[in-house]
Amino acid sequence: MAGLLDYSAGSTVLHRLNPIAKIALALAVCIAAFLSDSFVYLLVLLAFNVCIGLVGGIRKKTFSLLFGLVKICIFLFVLQVLFIRAGTPVFLFVTDEGLRIATLVVLRLIDATMPLALMLALTQMSDLSNALVKVLHLPYKYAFTVTTALKFIPVFTDEMSSIIESQTARGVDFDTKNPIRKLRLVLPLCAPLLITSVGRTEQAAMAAEVRGFYLRDRSSGSKEYPFGMIDGGALAVIVVLVVLAVLV
Template identity: 45%
Template sequence: MAKFLEYVPGDSLLHRMSPAAKLVGAVLFAVACFVNSNLVFLLVMLVIALALAASCGLGRQTAGLCKAVLGFSVILAVVLVLTTPAGTPLVPLPWGYIGTGSLLAALTVIVRLMAAAIPLFLVFYVTRMSDITNAAVKQLHVPYKYAFTFTSTVHFIPVFMNDMAGIMEAQTARGVEFDGSLAKKLRLMMPLCVPLLVSSVRKTNSAAIAAEVRGFNLRTRASGYKDYPLAARDVAALGLCVALLGAAIALTALGM
């Protein structure tokens, strides 16, 4: 089973695209989502993002991702609803009111975060980790140590999640009941940070040693064996992302 943010092999269009084009495209897409607050535009962006996910058969992973982003953005949305008195008043509050504008703003936040996040996360699902690192180093001129640190961090997320699941399982077997209220769950999970921390430090340490004995310090920009030439589809995709960003800026400039 594919884990969070781990490469899923495939040969969809997104899989075949140049890693650098995917990275830059995803960033442009995310920026476009943030420079514009038009709900209709953002909904269109969300649909495009979901279509991209569907095109490479990652519906399940994306659904999981949407759920996670939703959870996070709902918190933001609630804050917004309570603190943005705008539009027709619906519910009076001691410090203002909740209006149609507040709800609209909250909805915008949720849609924006989801639309912006999906392509960025998709990059990790459709690109081998070494390709992201190497393309970032070779084409985007990111120093290797930074690129490696970043991709390794992403690589370790599922490892740590797996560890946490194992630790929770071990504690469940001892009678700790994790299913219950969130507050109770958090209280029970706090002591488990100790074993997680211990194993994480051990793991990162041995990972560092393993990389070092395979010549980590010798690596230069030219080291990567593979090249990532931009194909017509990459240029087209980048053009499309630039166009989307342009449209977002234009809409904002027009005050829409």
């Protein structure tokens, strides 16, 4: 799942959307997922998320994200079924209420996670931070903090992969299928990752200060982010998604 948040260039309708409209649409899908208890509507939201990826031209990232979430959700599904005892027994300790809640949790998790990741893959971080400052009047230091944190996710992922590769070259076997053993092998690697992260943070802070970070304000950026007709269409989709979630 590495590289899912990396920007994918393109000229699709979703690429041309205002960054604020993209984030608002993603948040609307998340809200709709938690407002509705309908399995049919949650499946519709899942299909809508897949359509976002297909329309945005990031088909590979979309299905990679979906399959990664499904792997996580299988584990969560089993946990929910094991611990929920309410309802009528269906098979051994499995109850109908446990199956219902487990399925609901899994669908909500997938529906709420996919849209934000997909929209971030369709939005340049510089556009997102500048739009937050110019449109929402968010102080630049807060917008910079949010976008920088998102930028560092793939950086830290690559750094952890490099650490694991170096440990594998030294004879450590990370290919074990035992999750507990694998966790015990990975946890000690958090220390070198933390050390390198602190170093990267200091370098980023120095670079930002040299470039006049504290002098930035709303008027510093030259690019404007007006709302157009396609942004109005996105707003209409947002209203429809939330209203349908309440109704069904």
